[in-house]
Amino acid sequence: GAGVSQTPSNKVTxxxxxxxxxxxxxxxxxxxxxxxxxxxxxxxxxxxxxxxxAADDSGLPNDRFFAVRPEGSVSTLKIQRTERGDSAVYLCAxxxxxxxxxxxxxxxxxxxxVT
Amino acid sequence: xxxxxxAQTEISVVEKEDVTLDCVYETRDTTYYLFWYKQPPxxxxxxxxxxxxxxxxxxxxGRYSWNFQKSTSSFxxxxxxxxxxxxxxxxxxxxxxxxxxxxSFGAGTTVTVRA
Numbered sequence: 001g002a003g004v005s006q007t008p009s010n011k012v013t014x015x016x017x018x019x020x021x022x023x024x025x026x027x028x029x030x031x032x033x034x035x036x037x038x039x040x041x042x043x044x045x046x047x048x049x050x051x052x053x054a055a056d057d058s059g060l061p062n063d064r065f066f067a068v069r070p071e072g073s074v075s076t077l078k079i080q081r082t083e084r085g086d087s088a089v090y091l092c093a094x095x096x097x098x099x100x101x102x103x104x105x106x107x108x109x110x111x112x113x114v115t
Numbered sequence: 116x117x118x119x120x121x122a123q124t125e126i127s128v129v130e131k132e133d134v135t136l137d138c139v140y141e142t143r144d145t146t147y148y149l150f151w152y153k154q155p156p157x158x159x160x161x162x163x164x165x166x167x168x169x170x171x172x173x174x175x176x177g178r179y180s181w182n183f184q185k186s187t188s189s190f191x192x193x194x195x196x197x198x199x200x201x202x203x204x205x206x207x208x209x210x211x212x213x214x215x216x217x218x219s220f221g222a223g224t225t226v227t228v229r230a
Binding site for chain 2: 106
């Protein structure tokens with residue numbers, strides 16, 4: 001079956017611009033996660049959705065970052081006034097339910113480059 | 116505070132050699148979960164194993180084996196008879212009972228298997 005998909009695969013933007021990154025989870029998965037992976041590092045948690053609501057957004061670095069999941073499926077990560085330090089690979093994952101008995105399936109990521 | 120430490124940044128081996136990846140974790144929870152993920156050059160994280168804190172049995176899956184030792188807070192991963200296709204970055208991760216959906220990753224170990 002189809003895995004987690006993310007679009008675009010690559011995004012280059014200028015400092016100060018607004019970007020949106022999209023995640024399509026596996027069908028039927030109620031839990032969705034965003035992580036950010038900087039070069040040479042492991043992924044870092046950003047936000048977790050259970051259904052339509054953001055159950056935990058404690059990993060978002062500041063108020064320039066925002067994510068939505070209006071219908072409980074597709075999610076969009078939005079970054080305002082991008083900075084060069086936002087350059088990273090943004091990973092989306094989904095799981096059947098929230099508890100860690102259920103494996104998180106990761107998408108291929110969106111590589112964001114802020115020039 | 117770093118919850119997961121992977122002290123080895125890079126390991127290079129010749130095909131058919133065994134390779135062991137170290138993972139040391141830190142948590143005050145008595146209930147927690149440990150994971151290993153593989154990230155091949157394509158970039159997509161692939162789940163390998165999940166272990167809960169109450170199950171200290173070692174596990175073997177084909178050429179992969181895992182050694183979980185609570186006494187030393189370690190969850191090491193061995194690839195036996197390595198193959199070129201094993202070349203990837205391997206991440207160890209921890210989730211704790213309070214926020215069991217939130218994976219805390221180590222920095223990863225890059226494994227290069229030479230033919």
